Each structure stands twice: as structure tokens, then as C-alpha cells.
């Protein structure tokens with residue numbers, strides 16, 4: 001039985017197979033419409049979500065399976081003090097696979113150790129968000145045709161952003177990927193990631209101004225400054241509009257640069273950018289469904 005805690009749980013070759021399967025699902029969804037007949041997905045979300053929870057549920061329904069779960073810890077027995085380990089033991093009796101989001105780092109890992117079904121980390125605090133990374137990688141592979149030989153700018157909250165941490169971990173395994181980290185001083189990429197890049201001899205730069213690096217980017221990964229990760233409201237208010245991607249900044253970029261964003265967005269991408277053909281963030285959402293369908297099939301050993 002396999003779980004998914006970080007993108008590194010799959011080798012590059014296994015990811016290729018997963019993305020090939022996702023591409024086949026995109027081409028011919030009817031072939032998979034009954035692949036999960038009789039199977040149940042549990043979505044246990046202790047933290048808010050729109051995309052991740054609903055795309056998992058949509059994925060399972062499109063595979064012919066059914067879904068159950070909770071979208072708010074407040075409506076679960078967590079409010080009575082039940083541990084994640086005990087909860088997943090119950091969920092293992094009710095379902096065949098579980099996607100779990102939790103505000104505490106490591107919670108999905110704790111759940112996986114007590115589970116008798118595959119557990120998917122759907123985001124654990126500021127740590128990892130592997131299925132967002134699978135979504136990001138499939139989007140890049142589908143729209144750029146490759147996962148190597150590019151310069152990617154990651155902009156915004158690089159300190160607490162779990163999507164950023166997961167994506168960097170995944171991209172270091174591909175050839176000739178250069179990182180440009182664009183953030184205010186207070187939201188820089190954590191030291192452990194910088195150390196990892198140095199050890200692996202992966203090229204990277206840290207800058208503050210987005211305008212300065214726009215012309216050199218093949219991909220721009222925008223992120224939200226996350227109010228829920230700040231201890232101090234004043235710091236959040238000071239930093240929340242530090243970056244706003246608008247038409248003027250897009251005019252500085254390459255004609256084939258792509259803008260990605262895990263979403264939700266707040267102010268960091270102006271709505272005028274949505275009409276730009278380089279804005280890929282809503283297409284990214286659709287790829288998230290295909291890749292989660294492929295992941296469910298893979299972890300249930302149905303593909």
C-alpha cells in the first residue's frame with residue numbers, strides 16, 4: 001500500500017507514467033468512467049479548501065466512485081479531542097482511500113502510519129502540498145511540452161507557501177532548471193531549501209523586485225501572501241500587496257512565458273491579466289482534476 005506525502009514519494013519515471021495516464025484521461029475520459037465503481041474516497045479537511053477538496057471529489061465521481069468526508073474540523077469529532085490517528089482508523093473502515101488536509105505539519109504522515117488505506121497529503125500546514133505540485137508539473141508539461149530547461153520565477157510568500165516548497169523539491173530532479181526567488185525580506189525561501197539547492201549545485205537567485213527579472217522568465221509562479229500563516233495582523237497588512245502582477249509587468253515578459261498560481265488569488269494578479277494568453281492559472285485547475293484522477297487510480301492499483 002502506498003501513500004503520497006511529498007512529491008518525492010514518486011520517482012521521476014513514476015511521475016512520467018502518472019502524467020501519461022492523466023493525459024490519456026484528458027483525451028478519453030469515457031474510458032475511465034467506471035474505473036472506480038464501488039470505491040469510496042474520504043476527504044478529511046481540517047482546514048478550508050475549495051480546489052483541492054472539490055477537485056478530489058470531482059475526480060472520484062468522474063471515475064465512477066463515491067465520496068464522503070468533512071470540510072471543517074469543527075463538524076468532526078476533532079472538537080471532542082479525537083486524534084488524527086484514531087480518526088483515520090475509523091475512516092479506513094468507511095472508505096478505500098483518503099485525502100487529508102490539516103493545519104499542522106506532519107499530520108498526514110501521522111495519519112498514514114495508522115491507516116489501512118492509502119492516505120494523500122492534501123496540504124499540511126506550511127510544509128508540503130504534493131497534489132498541487134502534481135497539478136503544477138502536469139500543467140507545465142502539457143503547456144510547455146517539457147519539465148526541464150527553463151527559468152522559473154517564484155513570487156510572493158516563499159516562506160510559508162507549501163506549494164512553493166513542494167514545487168522546488170520536485171523541480172530539482174529535472175535538468176537545467178534555474179530558480180529566481182522573488183519575495184520581500186520577511187518572506188524569503190527557508191534556509192533548508194537554500195542549503196539543499198547549494199548542495200545540489202542548482203542555480204538560483206533571490207531578488208526583491210519582480211520587474212527586474214520578468215524578461216528572463218519562462219514561467220512565473222505567483223503566490224498569495226497567506227493571512228492564516230501570520231502571527232501578527234500588522235505584518236500581514238504591510239506585506240499583502242507587496243506584489244501585484246498587472247499588464248505593465250506582463251509587457252516586460254517573454255511572449256511564451258506562462259503565469260501559474262495555485263489559487264486562491266487575492267490581489268497579487270490583477271484581473272486584467274486573466275485575458276492574457278500567457279495566464280495559465282485557470283487551465284491549471286482543470287489539470288488538477290486529471291492528475292488527481294490518475295493519482296487515485298494509481299494508489300488504488302487500478303491503472
Ligand code: CP
Nearest residue numbers: 049050051052262263
Ligand atoms: N490550491 C489550493 O490548495 O487551493 P484550495 O486551498 O482552495 O484547496
